[in-house]
Amino acid sequence: MEIDEAREVRTTCPYCGVGCGVLAKVAAGGQVSVRGDPDHPANFGRLCSKGSALAETIGLDGRLLHPEIHGRRTGWNEALDHVASTFSRTIAEHGPDAVAFYVSGQLLTEDYYLANKLMKGFVGSANIDTNSRLCMASSVAGHRRAFGSDTVPGTYADLERADLVVLVGSNLAWCHPVLYQRIAAAREKRPEMRVVLVDPRRTMTSDIADMHLAIAPDGDVALFTGLLAWLGQHNALDRAYITAHTTGFEQALFSASALDLASVATATGLGEDELARFFSLFAATAKTVTVYSQGVNQSSSGTDKVNAIINCHLATGRIGKPGTGPFSVTGQPNAMGGREVGGMANMLAAHMEIENPEHRDRVQRFWNAPDIAQKPGLKAVEMFQGVADGRIKALWVMATNPVDSMPDADAVEAAIKACPFVVVSDVLASTDTARHAHVRLPAAAWGEKNGTVTNSERRISRQRSFLAAPGEARPDWWIIAEVARRMGFGEAFGHQTSAEVFAEHAALSGFENDGERDFDIGAYSGLDAEGYEGLAPFQWPAPSPRGGTTERHPTRFFANGHFYTPDRKARFIAIRATTESRTSSDFPLILNTGRIRDHWHTMTRTGKSPRLSQHIAEPFVEIHPVDAQHHGIGDADIVRISSPRGDVLVRALITSRQRQGSVFAPMHWTDQFAAKGRLDALTAPLIDPVSGQPALKHVAARIEKFAAKAFGFAVMRRRPEAIAADYWAVARCKGGWRVELAFADDGADWTAFAASLFEAPSAEMLAYHDRDAGQHRIAAFDGQHLTGALFVAPGPVAVSRGWAAEQLEEVHASQRERFRIVAGRAGAERPDAGATVCSCFNVGANQIAAAVAAGCTTVEAIGGALKAGTNCGSCRSEIRALIQASRVQAAE
Structure with a gap:
């Protein structure tokens, strides 16, 4: 598309749940550049390395540009007719539960809303689930048990107002760098502020931590249950709050009291002294926020972990007030938006409950739907087991790559290959999942589509298009609506723009609400195309004005002590801390999986950026030096990691940051980028019994050196x-x-x-x-x-x-x-920059070492000399380590 003049478009980053504002500038010649939006309240102009490199990821290489049936290029009409008729025939022959949608936190809310509406209201099945099941389903379940609703009570400002921030299973420095920088900046302004990191690994986030609790895998239930008992024993409870606003406290405290400090130490692998220091700090600090992420959620006891954390905040009245509260940070840009529209198999739209007949009736009436799902559908792991055993005969995968990201990934791939009918709508033509599709539908990518996303603090922001969709690519909501029309549901899916979909979504949130439900953005139900285009970021709730008042609804949930349970009181959950050993003589190590700084999910976007592959360019495993020596593994050797389900080949990274007896490997590499790097081929389909979220952080494994010649x-x-x-x-x-x-x-x-x-x-x-x-x-x-x-x-x-x-x-x-x-050597006039440390400004380790030798002895001085660490800041801890190493070397 020829562009006559430069323009800058305000949009939102498509990576993690921080939801950073982005200004995308399109030059007159069509070149795109990005910078942080200084006016967006999530990031105030900051961007991480991935966000900074967005302009490098929008090329058309590898794009799916035309609909295909069995690999044959076709037109939209034929492809959509084929999808609609096959789904309709499958439903007619085998019932609505014979079909399923597997969707994604990469979808915009408008896409998510129509997919959920089609499946639950018109197909009549709840067999729609999302890859967000893999990252935050345990938080949803914990919130609903405690609050009666999936309400995230905190805001990002609370992280800056808190006197104590407890980070649990959350490597913010690499996974949510902008939030990490907001905390770091607040700590510089208020040196009395304290940060505690609870993580088996000494991650880069430990750089700002006053205390690192190197907890044993899945020791979090024991830690926070033990904390509750300790608070009770040391008269550190808010008895007035407990009496007025909660129920179930005595049972929860009785269950927790089975753990004394010695028992907690045994279950967590921590010393009694460090436990007592942490417990005392928590008890003494009224303004405490506990931030948690995948280390809590991705567990077979994830929901209990969430409720153990919430119990401690309820017991001390540290919720509903500035600078306090339990705070779940999400991994995907629109995991929260998916929750709002009921995108998971056990939810209804607008935070209504599929188990509740009144809620089902309300949604059915609003949609004027012929049917409504009567029971929860199959959650992600169960869904692919249903594909494998033939219960699901037609599957539509949208904007995600389950062959790489699901646990027991080889079994998931085999199931998809054997499924009678598979549709994949995606941006890329050749993901490990798309290669098995009978029908491939080209979806619009970031920069080409319009819609909304919701970040971890419940802030809804617009993603706006600044590029024309290439080839025949179309927005996901349009594809869904077209299939729905061809299935005979045209009247309910007559939307012409994403603005119309958003307005309907907003209207449903306020429909027969009257403050009974937490999610309400009814104030935007009348939004027209112009208002939608100019929509500024806002936090929910935002209900329609009632009684003639235009008073804005407060965004501080639970400030009045009212929750969304029938009696308006929060629920303590009685939890029994148990420990589970999954290792054996054959598989003696614990594998922890996760993410790295510069890559995202299965690299379908970040793999396009040269800059983002400079820091870490291949799959790897972190091994403690003692374990490496025991297994005869040297630094940079090739290592085979095996579990009862499969094996991978990765590079060895030997580091004392890793807990002895455990190894860590990232999940990003796929068959597109490595010979044998699909890490989730090792993980088991073991799930939390309440949330259905798989346990991806605690896998029995073994390692051995690959005998490379x-x-x-x-x-x-x-x-x-x-x-x-x-x-x-x-x-x-x-x-x-x-x-x-x-x-x-x-x-x-x-x-x-x-x-x-x-x-x-x-x-x-x-x-x-x-x-x-x-x-x-x-x-x-x-x-x-x-x-x-x-x-x-x-x-x-x-x-x-x-x-x-x-x-x-x-x-x-x-x-x-x-x-x-x-x-293999540069000349003296071209010194080697060394391994990349700062991806934002392409600064290498040798450049940093040279700057230290020249007198730059602080991170700030390095930033002044080289700019390293001055953008997203996620490399600052590495810079600090290099400074320290240079000092030690000089002293020797």
Whole structure:
């Protein structure tokens, strides 16, 4: 699309649940740049490394641009008719529960709303669930048990007002960097503020922690149940609040009192002294916020963990007040929006309950639906088990990649492959899930679609389009509505714009509400297209004015001590702390899975950015030095991690930050980016019995060194179609691609291998071979430009990755310059920047070390000299560690 003049569009980041405002500028020539929106109340201009690199992820490479049936390009009419008729026929022959939708927190609220409406109100089944089941279902269940509603009571401002912030199972520095920076900035202003980190790993978030409790996996129930008992024993309870606003306290306290301090220490792996210090700090600090995320939720006891935390806040009256409360931070940009529209199998729209006949009747009347689901549907893990055993015969996957992200991923893939009819609507053509689809529907991507998202503090913001949708890509809500019309439900799905969908969603939230339900944005039910386009970020609740008043509804939930239970009192949940050992002699280690700083989910977006692959470019496993020594594993070795369900190959990262007896590996790598890196092939379909959320943080595993005879590293201008190596991991770099390699055999013809890898059989080759030492270096040139370079060694290859990648964009006119590539060394005039530390400004470890040597001895000084750490700040802890290491080295 030709753009005549530059314009800047206010939109929202599509990554985590912080919900940062973004200003996307489209230049007259069509180039896109992004910056943080200084006026957005979630981030005030800050962006993390992923958000800063958004403009690098909007290219059309790999995009699905046209509808396809069995791999054949077709038009929308044929594809939509085929989807609608197949779903209708399946329902007619096997009943509504024979079909299912698996949706995503990447959808906008308008998409989510219509998918939920179609399945629950018109198909008549609740078999719609979401990948948000994998990240925050336990929080939903815990909120509903305690509050009678899925209400997040806190706001981001509470993090800055608190005198104590307890971070539980939440690596904010890497997973929610902007929130981390808000806390860090508040702490600098108020040095008396305290931060406690509860996590088995000493993550980068520990950089701002006054206390790190290196808790045993799944020790959180014992920790917070023990805290409740301690509060009772030390007269640190708010008895007046408990009496006036809660029920069930005595039973909860009695259950908790079974744990004395010694028992808590045994269950958590923590010392009695550090437990007593934490308990005393919590008891003495009235303004306390407890922030929790996947380390709490992704557990077979996740709901009990959530309620154990909430119990402690109810017992001390630390809820509904500024600077207090339990605070669940979500992993996806619209996990909260999905909760609002009932996007999970056990919910109805507008926070209504599918088990409640009055709620079902209300929603059915509002939708004028022919039927309404009468019972909860299959939750995510159960859903794919239903696909596997044939109960589900038609499946529609929207904007997610369950073949990589679901537990027991190989079984999920087998189920999808065997399903009679699979539809995938997505942005990319070749995800590990889309390759098994009978019908593929091209969806609009971020920057091309209009709608709303809700962040972790209940703030609704607009995502706005600033690019034309390429090819035949269409918004998800449009695709859903078109299928619904073809199924015979046209009158209920006649929406022409996303604004109309949002207005209906808002109207349902206020329908027969009168303050009885927490979610109410009825004030926006009359929003027209112009109002929708200009919609500013707002927090709910925002009900329609009643009784002629225009007084704004307060956004501080529970300030009056009223909850959403029948008697308006919060519920204490009696919890019994139990410990479970999943390890055995065959699988003696505990595998903890999670995320890293610069990548997102299954890399369908971040894998497009060269910048985001510079920090960590391949799958890895963190191993404590004692465990590494026991298993004969050295730093940068290739490691096989195995569980009873499968195995993966990853790079070893040996670090004392990791808890002994446990290992950590990220979940991002897929068959698109690694030979054998699909981590969720190892995880079991073990779920929390209340929430249905899988336990992805506590997996019995073993590790062993992969006996590689040769290692390799290569850069090339084109991505290779096939890589003949036992281990490989491919990533984008400037000018092309980089590949890490390992081989079980070292007898290859390395020149022939390089020619195949570079896909350049006629290129001019320059090679160096030392067969006795196992060293091989080959560079291929097309005229004055490097086509590819391969470095092979008997151990992990010691060559500067960043420097090698830069050569793809250089002109190599002289033989001397070409031999320098074969030698694998930059000249003295081009010092090696070292491994990337700051992705925002592409600053390497060697540059930081040089700045320290020149007198920069603080993180702030490094920022002033190199800009590193001055944008999202998620690298500040690494910078601090490098400063300390340089000082130690200098002292020696």
